[in-house]
Amino acid sequence: MGLMRYSTGAALAALLLAGSAYGQTAQAKASAAQTSVAQTSARPAAQPSLQGPAAGAPNPAAGDTPARPAAAQPQFQLADGIVATVNDKIITGFDLRQRMLMLIASSQIQPTEENLPAIQQAALNALIEDRLKNQELSKFADQLKVTDQEVDEEIAQMARQAGATPQAYIQFLEQGGIRPETFRENLRTEIGWSRLTGGRFGSRARPSPLQVEQELRRLNAAAAQPQYLIGEIYIDAARVGGQQAALNGARQLVQQIIQGAPFQAVAQQFSAAPSASARVPGDAGWVVKGSVQPALQAVFDQLQPGQLSNPIAVDGGVYIIYMRDKRDGAATSLVSMKQAMVELPETASEAEVAAATAKLETLRQGLTCDNIMSQSRATAGVTYADLGESDVQNLAPQFQQFARTGEVGAVSSPIRTPLGLHLVAVCGRRVGGPDVPTHQQVENRLRSQNLQVLDRRYLRDLRSDALIEVK
Structure with missing residues (x-):
């Protein structure tokens, strides 16, 4: 799954990168959106009002240069006592402060009086899940032990990805008030958990050939429909204390993203959608018109590339949508054909044409894509050819009508x-379009999605069986 499985460490690496991985795809195509973003960045006092479908646009420069945590220390105080217990494991105020600092540094959210409760809740949820993970990992201590050397190697790899040395990477953490020991233990847990879930669910996550083929057909058919390249953040109401809390938290996140917090870093730390664990956090990919809830579709239709939505309330939570790009359907009709043929020059007599017609009509009875080759070769004067797969528009004009209307097998x-x-026999038909993925790409994506679902279900079951007390 790569480095992105280690959420905090990867987000901090992204923070240090010289450019944002998200890249703001749409800005290259929408100069108007660029102007809007530039104005938002240059004049923060004139930020767009949070009314209507669009709240503004992410700052394209966010993440271009490392933040300086020491210059923006969050002002919050928490008691050092026990703030929660997970079965027999405690979470202290110190643990919670450390996780809040990691979350603030990795997401570049500026702590305010309004958003500190949401930050604290997200940090506490992460710590509770860490305790559950560690308790489960302890059952497999011998098989899943993560050594100091493995942690060092992971930090070194993250530092290389960020264009920094391991020493500079650790120093960056310390400048933000994050203890290296705490970060290392967090990373150790995530490495071990990734191994556990990969080994436990690896075979179950692998999609069947039928699932891959069905997804390919769906994607091919979708190529004819309008599509939206979406970034998403989903706030699960059940995890943050209710729908109103989710809505309030989402409003704060929208403001922070407009002010410069990188969308992908915020998605990685706050989103409950499966895309939060994607290679590019928050990337939902190309979404087909009509395949989402009506409330989301209405916003998709109104947003322009480069714009960020206001919070969108749906059953169970709240979405924030970043419209990266849009495109119209641009599908091509592809057909696979085979033929049996009697050669006849244009000067052939009516009698010769009639005889050839009778021969082919007789051959046609019981002819299928599977036996057309053998039947043609067994009939004197008939030749066989596999025409392969072609765009209908590129076929001979005489074949195009049947290629468009004939059912597969006809x-x-x-x-x-x-x-x-x-x-001519129609032996296959599909709709092709721009950027239709390969069979292997679809299989890899489905496997990753399945593994994420199984991972979250595993944690959900552990949480439902645990005795969790928040002080």
């Missing part, structure tokens, strides 16, 4: 061309 009546008489 065989045409004899068709006259300058070369002769033909029987």
Whole structure:
């Protein structure tokens, strides 16, 4: 799954990168959106009002330069006592402060009186899950032990990805008030958990050939529909104390993203959607028109590339949508065909055409895509050819009508061309379009999605069985 499985460490690495991985795809295509973003960045006092479908746009420069945590220390105080217990494991005020600092540094959210409760809740949820993970990992201590050397190697790899040395990477953490020991233990837990879930669910997460083929057909058919390249953040109401709390938290996140917090870092730390664990956090990919809830579709239709939505309330939570790009459907009709043919010059007599027609009509009875080759070769004067897969528009004009209307498996009546008489069989049909993924790409994506679902279900079950007390 790569480095992105280690959420806090990867987000901090992204923070140090010289450019944002999200890249703001849409800005290259929408100069108007660029102007809007530039104005938002240059004049924070004139930020867009949080009314209507669009709240503004993410700052394209966010993440271009490392933040300086020491210059923006969050002002919050928490008691050092026990703030929660998970079974027999405690979470202290110190633990909670450390996790809040990690979350603030990695997401570049500026702590305010309004958003500190949401930050604290997100940090506490993460700590509770860490305790559950560690308790489960302890059952497999011998098989899943993560060594100091492995943690060092992971930090070194993250530092390389960020264009920094391991020493500079650790120093960056310390400047933000994060103890290296705390960060290392967090990373150790995530490495061990990734191994546990990968080993436990690896075979179950692998999609079947039928699932891959169905997804490919769906994607091919969707190529003809309008599509939206979406970034998403989903706040799960059940995890943050209710729908109103989710809505309030989402409003704060929208303001922070407009002010410069990188969308992908915020998604990674706050979103409950599966895309939060994607290679590019928050990336939901291309979404087909009509495949989402009506409340989301209405916003998709109104947002322009480069714009960020206001919070969108749905059953169970709240969405924030970043419209990265849009495109119209641009599908091509692809058909696979085979033919049986009697060669006849254009100068052939009516009698010769009639004889060839009778021969092909007789052959046509019981002809299928599977037996057309053997039946053609067994009939004197008939030749066989596999025409392969072609765009219907590129076929000979005489074949195009049947190629468009014939059902898969159907065989045409004899068709006259300058070369002769033909029987053509439609042996496959699909819709192709721009950026249609390969079979392997679809399989990899489905496997990753399945693994994320199984991972979250595993944690959910552990949480439901645990005795959790928040002080």
